[in-house]
Amino acid sequence: MIGRGLDGPGSHDDGSDRITHDDLMAYAEGRLPPGIVRRARVENWLRTHPADAARVRAYMHQDQCIRSAWGDVTNETIPDRLLPDRIRQQRRPTARPWLRPTAMVAAFALAMVTGFIAGRADLGGATPQADSDPRTSGEVAAQQQPITPAHGDIATGAGAAPLADGVLHPTTGAAGPLIPTESTHAPELRIAPVPEMMPPPAPATAPGGV
Amino acid sequence: MVRQPLQETAIAITARKEFEDLLAEEIPHLRRYARALTGGVDTADDLVQDCLERALRKRALWRPGGRLRSWLFRMLYRLYLNRRKRAAVEQRTLEHERGLLDASPATDRVAAHIEAADVVQALTQLPHEQRAAIVLIALEDVNYREAAWILGVRVGTLRSRLSRGREALRRLSADETAAPPLRSVK
Numbered sequence: 001m002i003g004r005g006l007d008g009p010g011s012h013d014d015g016s017d018r019i020t021h022d023d024l025m026a027y028a029e030g031r032l033p034p035g036i037v038r039r040a041r042v043e044n045w046l047r048t049h050p051a052d053a054a055r056v057r058a059y060m061h062q063d064q065c066i067r068s069a070w071g072d073v074t075n076e077t078i079p080d081r082l083l084p085d086r087i088r089q090q091r092r093p094t095a096r097p098w099l100r101p102t103a104m105v106a107a108f109a110l111a112m113v114t115g116f117i118a119g120r121a122d123l124g125g126a127t128p129q130a131d132s133d134p135r136t137s138g139e140v141a142a143q144q145q146p147i148t149p150a151h152g153d154i155a156t157g158a159g160a161a162p163l164a165d166g167v168l169h170p171t172t173g174a175a176g177p178l179i180p181t182e183s184t185h186a187p188e189l190r191i192a193p194v195p196e197m198m199p200p201p202a203p204a205t206a207p208g209g210v
Numbered sequence: 211m212v213r214q215p216l217q218e219t220a221i222a223i224t225a226r227k228e229f230e231d232l233l234a235e236e237i238p239h240l241r242r243y244a245r246a247l248t249g250g251v252d253t254a255d256d257l258v259q260d261c262l263e264r265a266l267r268k269r270a271l272w273r274p275g276g277r278l279r280s281w282l283f284r285m286l287y288r289l290y291l292n293r294r295k296r297a298a299v300e301q302r303t304l305e306h307e308r309g310l311l312d313a314s315p316a317t318d319r320v321a322a323h324i325e326a327a328d329v330v331q332a333l334t335q336l337p338h339e340q341r342a343a344i345v346l347i348a349l350e351d352v353n354y355r356e357a358a359w360i361l362g363v364r365v366g367t368l369r370s371r372l373s374r375g376r377e378a379l380r381r382l383s384a385d386e387t388a389a390p391p392l393r394s395v396k
Contacts, residue, residue: 065329
């Protein structure tokens with residue numbers, strides 16, 4: 001029958017007489033232009049090999065069927081939803097919801113950093129452990145017991161409250177009980193961190209404090 | 211620093227407009243290939259929509275020297291594969307149903323050529339990689355290198371998919387002309 005391309009797909013040069021299955025496909029798909037040696041060979045082969053000739057006809061027929069089934073899809077009217085203009089406009093609103101969580105994460109991170117720095121600044125300002133820990137925990141205990149283990153973070157969270165605004169309310173909500181417990185320190189805590197939220201205060205105070 | 215933006219946006223808008231025009235020209239071809247891949251009108255258009263959205267987003271990655279259609283087809287095919295993967299199990303049943311549902315419009319159009327309906331029906335029974343290759347080669351004027359790139363395989367792989375697919379198709383459609391046509395689902 002056919003030499004089944006033992007020499008690898010398409011690796012024969014035009015010198016070889018071997019007709020491969022790839023040749024038959026190429027012929028059926030119209031990839032062997034008239035005048036080319038290979039084409040003449042394939043045609044010769046097909047004349048004497050009816051089984052392969054039938055195969056080639058079948059392949060041609062497959063392509064015809066596929067084209068007649070879907071060929072005219074390209075003439076159909078394109079639905080509006082596929083027009084680039086439309087897609088671009090639809091894309092915009094979806095772009096924002098995607099940004100929103102990012103903004104939230106960024107704001108949250110900023111708040112954490114700010115709070116952290118504020119906490120350290122606070123520590124640096126007074127006695128390392130004695131200041132924030134016992135005092136706040138005492139106050140927290142007075143207001144609300146279950147949170148006690150987390151109070152350190154909560155204090156810093158309160159520091160970030162003015163910054164975070166609407167976005168962070170879930171976090172500051174946790175810190176809520178602390179905000180009213182002004183005492184003498186809390187107001188400083190809340191206001192101080194905002195301007196110095198970035199690196200500057202940290203190196204200044206941290207070495208002394210820790 | 212600040213003086214540029216206005217001018218740049220003007221240029222950017224023209225560039226974008228140009229790109230969108232080029233894109234629009236390819237939509238019919240994308241739809242056709244998507245239709246042949248999925249078999250369903252709506253599924254196909256969903257796929258095309260995904261593809262266009264992605265193309266608009268990734269516009270910067272397209273180099274004007276390249277053939278836009280191939281770039282888009284490659285994207286479309288990947289999205290198609292992703293969808294298949296994502297819905298692997300459920301897809302299988304869906305596809306069967308879809309094959310049945312969509313047989314109606316497809317067969318309507320093909321009604322004149324009954325044999326075409328056979329081949330189309332047989333196509334749905336091929337492994338999807340083989341179907342994708344055969345249909346791409348039959349419908350689009352691409353050479354093997356381009357086709358292989360679109361499908362994300364090597365030329366040798368493309369060839370073997372084509373030849374195995376064509377042989378299977380031949381057997382299937384021969385069977386179906388012999389057997390009664392109502393054996394679509396199993």
